Amino acid sequence: MSVVTVQLGQCGNQVGHELFDVVCGDAHDGQRRSYCSVSRERFFHQTERGDLVARAVLIDMEPKVIKHSMNKAANSGRWTYGDDAHFSQKQGSGNNWANGFCVHGPRHEAALEELVRRQVERCDRLSGLMAMMSVAGGTGSGVGTYVTQCLRDTFPKSFIVNQLTWPYGTGEVIVQNYNSVLTLAHLYGLSDAILVHENDTVHGICARLLNLKHISFGDVNRVIAHQLGAVLQPALTTDSHGLYSRNPLGELASALVCHPEYKLLSMSTVPQMPSASIAYSTFSWPGPLRHLRQMLVSNSKMEEGIDWQVRLPAASERSRSLTGGGRGGGRGGGGAAAAAIFNRSLANLLILRGKDVYSAETGGFEDPALFTSWLSPRDAFSLWKSPVPFNKYEKSATLVSNSQALLRPLDDMVRKAWNMFASRAYIHQYVKFGISEEDFLDSFTSLEQVISSYSQLS
């Protein structure tokens, strides 16, 4: 079953391109036939001549990025974007969410819907839609939110997942926090699951794990694509009964999003190493899995500098926390929890790929102490496997978490946006295009609610 990807704005189009490159390459290297054919069917449409055409719609309000992506794909010789699958205008959204959401989105609604419909109709069966965008700019965030709304209206029964790239904390766009707040608040009511990548985290992976001295956005995008590919490539799930799952987005959403108030998902992949070293590395499962578990517990974003001091509460403390307060939870209302001792999860999805997956010991991830008390660990933890090595790594493990991991970054974002809003700086730029102070307040309120919910997980 196929996934249609909607690439929005510069970031969405650049990351999307890398994703198709990764999955195409992964299903290429003499891999097992069924894996390849499921992967190809999922991401590509095959022409009569056997050419692979990405199941993607490229949307941007200015033409340069799309042009660049399409040329690059065409020159790769392995896959292309459809000639009729893109939409661009001459002038961007000016980093203005209101311009994207209130002006460009509605203005081009018909054309954009048509493009998506065309891709959807080419699928034998649609598994779901994935919208890829950044939250900092104007098109990805504003037009992206509007398009997600349209997708929800047009395909009410389909799974819609948003892959969001959060900007560097020290700024790429001055109004990035406004754009982010508006985007997240609106998407919360529209999306089935929100997969988040933070530029700061990915940059750290490039610097410290991949040993890159000069890091370009291309490098950052490739890491994101690697992680996404590790999640979306074919896998055997509990529901798929020995065959590769046909419903990756649906199973992802149902495994992790058990409650509409909790939709933010983060991901980590181990190992991540310089490409030159991959061929020479070989290891067994216990090490990486132990690291991944501790990364989850201590909220470490990468497999280096993991804080091994952070522990799960003992059983006796746990029962105290069930009654509210205590360690691991925190007080909500008016800001993030005061230093939660460990990162509490609602649900986790572990995906193992490569050699000896059937012998990997994953019991540590089912420890009830990791989770809130609402779900039994059996329901809170899901395991997918694939015996096929992914993207040249002999073994790789990916953890997708619905946990407090994003609480701090979210709270920072809201705090900065709120401080700016308190002085009303830049508000006239949004009002000009149809977003009022009331709209801002509504969005702030929604996100404070999300922050409060995640803070109080116990």
Next chain:
Amino acid sequence: MTQSVVVQGVYDDALSSFFRNVDSRKSDGGACGFGGRIQHLKARAVLVDMEEGVVNEILQGPLSEVFDSTQLLTDVSGSGNNWAVGHMSYGSVYREQIVDKLRKAAEHCDCLQCFFLIHSMGGGTGSGLGTRVLSLLEEEFPEVCRIVTSVYPSPEDDVITSPYNSVLAMKELSEHADCVIPVENQSLVDIVNKIKHMSDGGKPGLTIRKDSSIISGQGGLRGAEKPFDAMNNIVANLLLNITSSARFEGSLNMDLNEIAMNLVPFPRLHYLVPSLTPLYTLADVSVPTRRLDQMFSDAFSKDHQLLRANPKHSLYLACALMVRGNVQVSDLRRNIERLRPSLPFVSWNQEGWKTGLCSVPPVGHSHSLLALANNTCVKSTFLDLKERFTKLYRKKAHLHHYLHVEGMEQSCFSEAITSLSSLIEEYHHLDATKGKLIPDAPRLSIAR
């Protein structure tokens, strides 16, 4: 240069931002679309002067082909360094023609993104008629961004009435421009002198690479020959850098309307201090990374600013960095981290950086950086202007030349100085928050 462009050149997006491609042999007006060969490039421009000398010179020089008579508006007698003559008299007489020429130029565009208005503040035409054109642009094309590059007079300016003209123009700029990039003649002179000093063997062992300096006109049709050419080249480079990301591709594009969006937190506070680096490239520099980091440091040094104010002692409201060339996001991040602690930002915009990465460097360089800062230091420039204005106004010197002009009244002066005073006050108000520890605004509390 013109020759090789005609033989090999393709008319692409980058060129089309500033030029039309016209085949005069065609009967329908001759407009050619993208991708074709260059036939005749015509600048997307309207040239206005109430004297003929400068425009005539352009028409006789190597750029004569690029402008045609329909784009020009000239008169013979000039404005006598009198803002009122430019704004009121010529403004009325030529209103129709101006609007007409602007419309024609706009109609040739597939997508009109922005108007660049380039003028000086101290004279009569640029200042007076120029600001009249600015309000016409707002009237006729309210949706299109207006970015104004204004050359401010130095204190030693030899036009006695330049303070009047500048203050009268300031009111117009505050009200009708989206962004103003002020440039001071004195800063340009200082930069030119600095470069000349370097070229003349200022420091032994360090030579400037030939034709790499910002004043050389490198990449243009001829080098800098006349006295103001060197200074004007600097401003030309400024405009090239601002538009580079809109013309060429890069990993993080920065459009012109993004500049206004990110750098203007409140409508009237839209004066942006520009700095350009490098001013020149040394011939024997060997260490790329250090050179790159030096470029970032230079952007925040007074020597590279086109305005003489001192930003480090004032407050940054916002700052944009437009990088061109082979520079990656890690270089950008490293330098922002390095410089941030020494730059005071307003409390609600502590990490207020807007960044752009364009892959194509300027001609003759491997990389370059343009910094545009919305910084309260512009206040000092305005205070200077106000002082010079007051000196004259107190004695009513030369006032009658203005009041004689139809449409001009004393109230124009008092309104203009009031506008300037309140603008200064707004900056002052923000300055007062500098150094104070402003606590986070109390957050919304959610009922549970």
